[in-house]
Amino acid sequence: NAGVMQNPRHLVRRRGQEARLRCSPMKGHSHVYWYRQLPEEGLKFMVYLQKENIIDESGMPKERFSAEFPKEGPSILRIQQVVRGDSAAYFCASSPAPLVGNQPQHFGDGTRLSIL
């Protein structure tokens, strides 16, 4: 998983607080994907971003969740007014081009979010 950096690795929040998860893609990668993983389950797609643009957010809840990938800096997944059900591992992946072009996708080691 070298290359895709996620921080923090662990994040604890109380209900109602905001959680901000950061992802720095691999060098040269301009496509970022966020996934959520609940215990004992596979990863669920949330959102796909290319620099400064959201390409597909079909897997992201309409309320409280937002994502951005600014021209400079990491991609941010933001969860407002967190609830217990938001507790999960959130993974970021990056690729050099869209996945439809058979491009490999590299994952970070995730942020484990716990809501008290």
Add this chain to the structure above:
Amino acid sequence: GQQLNQSPQSMFIQEGEDVSMNCTSSSIFNTWLWYKQEPGEGPVLLIALYKAGELTSNGRLTAQFGITRKDSFLNISASIPSDVGIYFCAGLAYNNNDMRFGAGTRLTVKP
């Protein structure tokens, strides 16, 4: 949406045994991928399959893209303790960027 059914959910095997796991889908995928995830880490790509019928090996791992494009299997031969982990299949449909994951197969290898 497209659902991936991965089986078995878990396997407990003896070192040296061969392992087989598979994924099926109700929809067609253009790409099948197999990942391994260890505790506290993200998934690591093991094998990527891009053509129906394709059979690809990576060391002791072999995976095939089903001819109907609705299934794939992963075989691990002569398992060793470091094969322990969760194996996920993932599929990507045509002109789509959201990869679908199976629920995983948890592999335990007893020395």
